[in-house]
Amino acid sequence: MDYSREDIKKRISPNSRVLIVTHKNPDGDAMGASLGMYNFLKNMGCTVNVVTPNEYPRFLKWLPGNAQVTVFNSEKTKAKNLISKADTVFCLDFNSPGRAGEVNFSLTASKAFKILIDHHPDPEPFVDYTLSDVTVSSTAELVFRFIEWLDCRELIDHAVAESLFTGIMTDTGCFSYNSSQPETYRVLSELMKMGVDKDKVYDRVYDNFSEERMRLLGYCLDKKMVVLPRYSTAYISLTKKEKEKYNFAIGDSEGFVNYPLSIKDISFAALFMENDNGVKLSFRSKGDFSVNDFSRRHFDGGGHKNAAGGESELSMEDTVKKFCSLLPKYFGEDD
């Protein structure tokens, strides 16, 4: 069924109970888009809540509205209650209910009107209304466009603007990838005109790491990075023990997977992180090689063409072995 702008507006009219959900292991775009939407909907007069499936990095905890976020894993009863009471649910920055982790079950059971705003390929039809565009830098940019489409520009205040700016900044690696559309800069310009201090946002996100995180990065690059020039590939693996040694906190490995890609002639990078359930994988590529396809096919994952993730229930050793055994098929002669 097609919904008009007026139909959608009715779903977020004053006093409606709206819930915002984002994906597991939320990143800057997930939180920026969610809190941008949160602050906007509050300005609309809605009763709004944000639920994340699990914890998110400390460097995002300054975002306006952060204190209102409910982490499903830590507060299940409260989160389930919020989901079941919502009239409207926004699903932001994910394309499949499974990406919402455990929230998936409450989400599927909910009778609320569901709106998906996302930029991942091939969104699944689990919602009532979809705004999806893979060519757009970030979900945060799509949220801005959504608000404009609703004709509600005047409700974008500093809190909304700062959150959305953070989402765009982080999902483009500070405007280095997914950021070749002029429209992105129009949106950024509008947000800056609303008073966003770009340098302040940068400082809070990128100059806020612990000393241990910096040392862990040094260790990864010096001791743990494996470069396979023959396959234009490089990867880093980190065991639970190594993470513990560096007092690992959620978010500490953010960005690590991008470093190998800056080596000349390396076009495929992977990061393997051991956790309690197995190994979490991150993939990045340059050019035509789709890590989304690779991850979907071999590691039960997905994402974008040049940035994707997945999971493995094998041991670290076997996961790395499996990964390496796939390389000849994709990059070079099978001998």
Ligand code: 5GP
């Ligand atoms: P990252 O490597 O930064 O965790 O994720 C890169 C991209 O892949 C993001 O768009 C993220 O949503 C997606 N992604 C990460 N892990 C998974 C996963 O396990 N499954 C799917 N479908 N997508 C993932």
Ligand code: MN
């Ligand atoms: Mn995103």
